[in-house]
Amino acid sequence: MSKAPLISARHVTKTYTTGAAKNAAKVTALTSVSLDFQAGEFSAIAGPSGSGKSTLLNIIGTLDAPNSGEVLYEGRQVSHLPPPEAADFRLRSLGFIFQAYNLIPVLTAVENVEYPLVLQGVSAAQRRARALEVMGWVGLETMANRRPNLLSGGQQQRVAVARSIVHRPMVVLADEPTANLDSKTAASLLDLMESLNQERNITFVFSSHDPAVLSRARRVIHLHDGKLAQS
């Protein structure tokens, strides 16, 4: 019997209501999307703006729920968990990287990195040691005590990468992680993500519309108007 995929999306459909109640309009962001991701993948979701990439990543990341369909992790349905259980699932199993870095500005780099471990209740000494270890992986051990506003965009995104992997998640979901970076910094970040994938077997699923970024993925899933175009 073959092992269940790491992530399975089954007929995922998502519709948004926009505008005020009187003039409300329904926008379909995803239409019956089904796809699987295996552990160890370094995959990209591609598509133009408005194609549903972020919506799909949000649903896979349990940040949003589909109107119909479901998402399974290793066969366990997670797409309709109550908010506290979904938070617990994300805390244990998922890592996120956002386009705008989204670090907590009042915390230092290392405090940002260790925050998932704070939420997990890991002891201060253990989490600090682990956070510094991971900051070493992303080449920022000397910047550990700097606040985000004293870091460049590329450095902030590296901190975000460290935060996304510090708690050893099943998968890291990255929504346009290079969109705010120049091409050189973007390439450097992709090098980092790729090396983490290959050397530490961390699964990455990221979205982008940049052909240069997509060329680095070993598998590219194309979305168009909320539908799966090709894989």
Place this chain on the structure above:
Amino acid sequence: MLRLAWRNVCRNLRRSLITVASMACGLAAIMFGQSMIKSVQRQLIEKATDSITGHLQVQNRSIKEYKFPDKYIEDPAPVEAALARQAGVRAFGKRINVTGLVSSPAGSVGAMICAVEPEKEKLITTMASYINRGRYLGGAEHEAVLGDKIAQRLDLRLGEKVVVMAQADDGSMGAEAFRVVGIYHTGSTTFDGQFIYVPLAGGQALLATGRKVNQIVVRLDDIGLAERVRAELTEKLGNRPVQVLRWFDIDHEIVAIQTFQNAILDIVLLIVFAIVALGILNTLLMSLFERVREFGVLMAIGARPRWVMKLVLAESVILGLVGTVLGLGAGCLLITYYGKAGLHLAVGDALSYFLPFPSVIYLRFAWMSHWRALAAVLVVSILAALPPALRACRLNPSQALRHV
């Protein structure tokens, strides 16, 4: 969480300081107001009980108007015996209080004639300490001390005689001559202009009451014992035609003043709390709107909604604690300063018409009230944080992450 909450509070330092300052000022103002009102109330009670009322009085059971007892205790001896054995009683003395007429060759004035046991009275009230000419009553039966305003109106000097007239117990008009041995000044229009003190024996002779008196005034070791001692005495004197009254049964207008002042204090308290609550609510709501995306990030990396709610509440508790500590400090400084320097209050002048009441009040701490205010400020700071906290914990992570 506390570290993050503290840093969030410090993030917009000016806004947090304004919030904390408004709480601190509000609390300090409340403490000052509480101290001022409670000090006036305490002073009022002290002056009333020290000047005339005492802590307890035993009167004839059929008397309804306690301030002007119009009936006598026929046999005071058993009452005195009971009082002598009663724990908590520091001193007691018999009195006759009646209205009458005081005359001199220069004229006549209506007056409250207070016939007292001089040596015992000195242990019960402080009237002897107000004598500024001559001396207090001694052992002689026909001596009198009176206020300087009566003396002035009747053109009386020390050593001169004054005739006191009042309706005797048998209905006849009694008249006795007393020699002025002392003149006092309390600063109270009523006491200085309407009271004359004579020895009990002289008063009994004037009114032909024999051994009868219309009050036995009691001073306790502590005013707080009034309720208990009254209950015990009432039980012991159950078969006697007397009643034991607490100071506030007699000076019920003081209780009315207290009730009125406390009601005003409560209203002021409510207004200050509303201001504090709105300040915190405003600060936290502004902070929430600025940080919606951050809450989204925290939820995305695994913070439970309840955790986010606790974070917002923790920020409010920090604001509340800092504001409370600063307010407590400022309030203590104000009260300590005016406890030493004194505070001139117009109400003192007004009250001194009725009682020997100082126009300068020395503030004292009213911790029972202060603790209530402190707790209320803290509770208000938490309650005011509930709407933004609930709002934060209901955020949808994906929508929050898109917030600009």
